Amino acid sequence: MTTFVELLLGGLSIGSVYALIALGFVVIFKATEVVNFAHASLLLAGGYVTAVLHDDLGFWPALLVGIAGAAAVGAAIEFFVMRRYRGSDHSVLAIVTIGVDILLITELTRRMGTDVLALGDPWGNEVVNIGGITLAQTRIAAFLAAGLLITVFLLAFRYTSWGVSMRAAAENPQTAALMGIKLGRVSLAAWAVAGALAAVAALFLTVFPTPGLERATSLAALKAFPAAILGGLDSTTGALAGGLIVGVTESLATGYQSDLSFLGRGIGDLAPYLVMVAVLLIRPAGLFGTKELARV
């Protein structure tokens, strides 16, 4: 039972990190209708900046610079690439983000080589013991930070004028533009926010149980894709639910790996995708996604 609770809590914590990534992904999709396949490389960029700078600047300033850096990379992608596209086929734009992803990932992995970079976080490998349940401090920090950021983001999305313009642009770009909302600015902001969220997620994907920032981190970041899809690409609630589902599934499948040995080694990494396929079979639009209706 203790193992189960530990795995569940660990899964919720890592799930909240996935939710953070998926949220950025969904924000970009809502604001611009572009599926951003370069999201994992945004995350890697944020993590890399933090990892390189934390020796000189100390951890917190480095983290801030990392977040700003990833936001800048996101904004740059929007400004220099997405905005230049004149057509209107969004799946072609999705392919462009794949091109951007190839570029960024190649550059970052070339810089990293085979190194495993530490991000210099203050939690180290200490654990907390609450009533017989052992949890790493990093996991608690991840859960709290992700929860806080998601709350702030959702509140801003709901109540600030920035959030209102964002939602208006998502609802109907033409009308929003006529109302004086600058669509370019909205999508720029969406990309920057997504980059910033990804950079925070990069921190928590590379702290304690995991060894550090390495090439494989981008594979971990990819799990936010099934999270976003199974929740529904156009739903922020879906991103949260999807992230948590993916986190818990992965944690449980990894934890009970020995009982699942007939499925082969490393089933934990596969579990999120299997859940996604299962959900898509029943609900093609995801759990919370709006079922697409079209008027001809």
Added chain:
Amino acid sequence: MSDTTAEAPAGAPAATGSASGGPESLTDRLRSPRTYAVLVGSLLLLVLPFYLDRFWLQSGLFAMAAAIGAIGLNMLTGATGQLSMGHAFFLAVGAYGYCVLAGESSTENGHTLTGLGLPTWLAAILAVLLAGAAGGVFSPIAGRLRGAYLGIATLALIFIGQHVLFNAGSLTGGYNGRPVPPLSVFGFTFDDSELVVAAVPFGSSEKLWYAGLLALLLSALFARGVLRGRPGRAMNAIRDHRIAAGVMGVPVARYRAGVFVLSSMYAGLAGVLLALVFQRTVPEYFGMILSLEYLAMIVIGGLGSVAGAVIGAAFVSLLPQVFTHYSDSLPLVSAPGTGGLAPGEASRYLYGAAVVAVVLFLPGGLARLGLTRTKKPKTPRNPAVPRQSAAPNPSAAPKNPAAPKNPATPNNPGEKS
């Protein structure tokens, strides 16, 4: 808004429209420089094995295999607008399917490898069908999802594929992969046994070269037929306006699933050819990067056209080889591990940038680049109207007055074959 919608997909219909043989007479063809380019090109391809060494022949074979796979992906992504990140999975199904079906049961490094020991030609065909079946299993999802959604859903295939390849040791050989039995057709074996043609020793690469050319030619012709015929029109209609296509009687879900199956069969064939060239299949090769490479190929070459897929495949798969071979004499590029850009990285930069640049500045890809130059004077003759994405469907109908109501039924056998 509406004018841009017409502009984006123009690449594909323009490529098929202006190159179609219908209005061109024989003398027209004899006059056009294109005919001679094709003739010289194919002659060149036929004599190359007599002059090139093994390295370049293998590179060429990679490019051919890639071209076959890219043609399949282009039908799915380019012509039907369904993004697939899972192409590497179907390549793996083809490659490993061939190994399992054709290989003998054996023990290697303490692993037992299961093999059915079928005749190799039969194994090759069955492997292609197996890849198609794998696509069919995924079709409940492939038929319902569209565009980029499908792209993420097919990500699952890559991870499932990698998991199976690493874990099903008795079938796949696990981490070390398994050897590929050489293809043998009617007693002629594509292996390294010496055969001298015109004083040139023919090894496996030289022999496979012709098999590869034939496979590429046949698959290109078949794809061209599909894309230019009614199925192609229906696919483009689905890409450009799903609802309009549905209203006109195109069974959207069935078409999407069908194209997905067809494209996985192409991938399977490419996988078989790749396995034959490699002579050993390793699981790491069939990862996500491979899928991204295939997407890069079709975007760079040109979405929706067969020629585009072939050009893009040649570009993306020959680039690393060129960089590897000339790494000493190229600036910035150096052999792996010496500090500079490794050839693989250099080529990844180049095709990553090419993907972005082509979409932004050259919609239609490299294939269209040549076309617009040579065909410019002729364009006024082709009225623009039939190029409109939805229009071809009604215009195709009078040709076939006996097959009304459900335009898809006559095409279904074509999809399955």
